[in-house]
Amino acid sequence: MSTLTKAFSYSVGKKLIMGLTGFFLITFLIEHVIGNFLMFGGPEPFNAYAEFMGHTWFIRIAEVILFLGFIIHIYDGLSISLQNSKARPVGYAVKAGSKNSNWFSRNMKWTGTILLVFLILHLVSFFMTARFGLDIGMGIDMSMFPYDTISYTSDGITEHSLWHKAAAQFSVEWYSAIYVLAMVVVAFHLLHGFQSAFQTLGIKHPKYAGMIEKAGLGFAILAPAALASVPIYFVILKHSGELATFFIGSFGF
Structure with a gap:
């Protein structure tokens, strides 16, 4: 059995790999925050960002590495x-868990x-559209941000505006509620992770x-x-x- 195989097989090695992939996913999260914040600037900066992410070869390679990182981490x-x-009886696990770990660490598998x-x-909502042109509408009303009617030209190729697609998706209450709740779960996961x-990496x-600890709490x-904003x-x-209309009617503004 090779050293790499042993690292994957034993708990300590797996925890090390979890830590390394966790750091990698944290950098992805930072990049995602920067990209999403461009949404506030309107279609032009976000579409330029989306074009760069979609048409740059090393970004495509990074996406494959990112996907593998997610798979290994999970x-x-x-x-x-x-x-x-399997290593601990249920009764022991409950008693020891409440004493030696916090709620966030005990529930990492659920978060x-x-x-x-x-x-x-x-991925179904955004990535499939951005990468493969599979516009899975999911019942989204596009009337406010008409994605299908808005296009821009890049290097002679007419493309749909992904800003309008994202804006339409985020303007749907149930989807945004799920997204915000998911960000709460991300916070719980990061509080321990x-x-x-x-x-784990001895740093x-x-x-x-x-x-x-303060940096972890802040992040x-x-x-x-x-992201939830x-x-x-x-x-x-x-x-x-x-x-x-509500504020004008209620407070006379």
Whole structure:
């Protein structure tokens, strides 16, 4: 058995790989925050960003690596969870769990599973359109942001505006509600995962433990909140006329 195979087979090796892939996914999350924030600037900056992401060869390679990172992270997470369940009797696990770990660490498998379901929904909603042209409408009303009628020209090729597609998707209340709730779960997952990655890789020195914990808490709150702000903005934008009428009628503004 090779060293790499042993690393995948044993719990310690799997935790190391979990930490490494976790760091990789954190960088993806940061990039996603930056990209989503371009939505606030209107179609031009976001479409330029989408074009760069979709037509740059090393980004395509990074997408494959990212996909593999997700698969490995999910597989190792479920594998470690199953190993831990088999290694300890139920009664012992309950008693020890409440004493030696917090709620976030004990429920990583559940928050991870919820995020996997959301990730599939998110890929169906956006990635299939951006990469393969499969516009799966999911019952979305496009009247406010008519994606099919808005296009722009890039290098002589007429393409649909992905900003309008995303804006239409985020203006739907039920979808935005799911997205915001998913970001809450992301925060829960990061509250343990961020610090755990440092500890697993041996980076969490006692001298810097407090700083890492504060950075982890800040990132776990700010990154999901930043992502959640985008759908909230478009739902408010959709109902801005109704809200203005309400405030004028109620308070005489």
